[in-house]
Amino acid sequence: MERRDFIATLGAAAAASAVPLRAAAASPESGRITLLHTNDTHSHIEPFGPGNGALTGRGGVARRATLIKQLRAAVGTSLLLDAGDTFQGTPYFNLYKGRLDYRLMRMMGYHATTLGNHDFDNGVDMLVAAMESMEAMNHPNAPFAFINCNFDFKGAPHLEKRMRPYMVREFPGVKVGITGVGVAFAGLVSPQNHVGVTWRDPYESLKPVVKHLRETEKVDLVVLLSHLGYQMDGAYDDLRLPAHVSGVDAIIGGHTHTFMDVPVRVPQALGETIIFQVGFGGVNLGRMDFAVTHGGVRASGGTSIPVES
Amino acid sequence: MRSLFIVPLLATLLAAQAPPKVKAGLVQSIPVNGSIPDDPAMATYLAPYAAKIKASFGQPLVKAPLGLFRGRPGEENLLGYWVADTMRAAAAKSIGMPVAFAFTNSGGLRANLRRGQLKVEDIYEVMPFENEVVILELTGAEVIQVIREGLLHRGGEPCSGVLVKVAGTAEKPLLTVTWADGKPIDPAATVRVATTDYLYTGGDSIPTLKKGRNLVRTGLTLRQVLLDRCAALAKAGKELLPPAPGRYLVPPEIREAIREKKVRL
Numbered sequence: 001m002e003r004r005d006f007i008a009t010l011g012a013a014a015a016a017s018a019v020p021l022r023a024a025a026a027s028p029e030s031g032r033i034t035l036l037h038t039n040d041t042h043s044h045i046e047p048f049g050p051g052n053g054a055l056t057g058r059g060g061v062a063r064r065a066t067l068i069k070q071l072r073a074a075v076g077t078s079l080l081l082d083a084g085d086t087f088q089g090t091p092y093f094n095l096y097k098g099r100l101d102y103r104l105m106r107m108m109g110y111h112a113t114t115l116g117n118h119d120f121d122n123g124v125d126m127l128v129a130a131m132e133s134m135e136a137m138n139h140p141n142a143p144f145a146f147i148n149c150n151f152d153f154k155g156a157p158h159l160e161k162r163m164r165p166y167m168v169r170e171f172p173g174v175k176v177g178i179t180g181v182g183v184a185f186a187g188l189v190s191p192q193n194h195v196g197v198t199w200r201d202p203y204e205s206l207k208p209v210v211k212h213l214r215e216t217e218k219v220d221l222v223v224l225l226s227h228l229g230y231q232m233d234g235a236y237d238d239l240r241l242p243a244h245v246s247g248v249d250a251i252i253g254g255h256t257h258t259f260m261d262v263p264v265r266v267p268q269a270l271g272e273t274i275i276f277q278v279g280f281g282g283v284n285l286g287r288m289d290f291a292v293t294h295g296g297v298r299a300s301g302g303t304s305i306p307v308e309s
Numbered sequence: 310m311r312s313l314f315i316v317p318l319l320a321t322l323l324a325a326q327a328p329p330k331v332k333a334g335l336v337q338s339i340p341v342n343g344s345i346p347d348d349p350a351m352a353t354y355l356a357p358y359a360a361k362i363k364a365s366f367g368q369p370l371v372k373a374p375l376g377l378f379r380g381r382p383g384e385e386n387l388l389g390y391w392v393a394d395t396m397r398a399a400a401a402k403s404i405g406m407p408v409a410f411a412f413t414n415s416g417g418l419r420a421n422l423r424r425g426q427l428k429v430e431d432i433y434e435v436m437p438f439e440n441e442v443v444i445l446e447l448t449g450a451e452v453i454q455v456i457r458e459g460l461l462h463r464g465g466e467p468c469s470g471v472l473v474k475v476a477g478t479a480e481k482p483l484l485t486v487t488w489a490d491g492k493p494i495d496p497a498a499t500v501r502v503a504t505t506d507y508l509y510t511g512g513d514s515i516p517t518l519k520k521g522r523n524l525v526r527t528g529l530t531l532r533q534v535l536l537d538r539c540a541a542l543a544k545a546g547k548e549l550l551p552p553a554p555g556r557y558l559v560p561p562e563i564r565e566a567i568r569e570k571k572v573r574l
Contacts, residue, residue: 090433188512286339
């Protein structure tokens, strides 16, 4: 994995965001948005200690908070998102039961996350208690959203009322739809830890949600927080998803702790899905910039809308 | 909205409302490293939480002069052997009866134990989960099947009480399992087996463990058992040393074929 100097990275980022998209940003019919994201932070609140190989000295929530502030000041419109597995991995989780993790996420200004398998490690009631602790804190940032469309929460009403299948955020020139999917419990989460929550086919669950976001909410950009994993043995993963579900512009992935320096682009019926994942433990912060231009004159039947670089 | 354009008539009607063009710009993974200063407000907020962690988790536990490591692919998981041995001994002690076999999953051991003085937090990093040690009964044939499933699923999972040997070729492998003293396993005999509630309830895909009968929940987390063992060693003035290798003897070509899922055992 490449280790880049932070200052150089910020400099390059500022240059890249200023030059190629300026024309689009000038039009009132156009908008830009930056997605900042993490996945599988696993209670790594402090930087990785010695003995962790290339990860030693990396990560740390207090640094991530600084980086997020700096980037937000530089990029304009942004969303801060996470792909799940916030819990489990250090004594911080054992002592603070995920409550501290979620409170810190609110302090950093996260807008939304989804649920990974490890977020169920202490059972549904402890997960709800961590959510409540985050909601109850006195902080100027709003509580963030928990998004998933393929778990049936009917048997767990306290969790159900905190979950939503999707979220829509509108900014000048950009309307964004965010949804989420989670990995199957079988073999990963003990039955007693997901009482009342049932996993359903993520592809079939996503289809109507993406359709609703595109056709009813008329969002410009569909973002999926996925805890399916980048590439798995079974039928469900981020790489296979675009062949089954069209219309997702960006997948913020998790579960497989995949370190990606560049995104993977997968063609789908309505264009292209960009898949990205940034390792684990908060050692990286992902950034994806999008520009949206409205009022194009082409509307030929059935053509795809390219999601290009 | 996009799918509306599949219908030519609608496409014509909605021609004025062309879909938005989405264009991805910069996409990058930004390292979070020491060149980024701590956010002062966050650091202040975290300080008391970190102090409490340090007070409880920074306690010295036992010296491990050689460390205990999970091993690279192809090497034996000595840390896993120690965990399985410790689990078997604790299970036997908790019911006051012998436990012949213990089995755990390498995926559940989340860190190595580094050389030197171990602290409480090191055991938490190895075993962060709240998994409980459980005891169940299996036949000798089922014990061998559990080992086979672990071999096929993960190349051989940490266990205690047995010796596992795969001979022959990748095309025709021959699995032999004996008790640790070399005595044969009677396939029909019932023995007590220690594992975790996670594996017993289907975690990590070892289906034969689910067949376990007469389940005993020990009420002990696997982590507590490991912590207790370390504390007992330190109290006795001993060091924590890795168990001897040699529990799994699998030739490299068969190991590779297992990894590629080309082997039937």
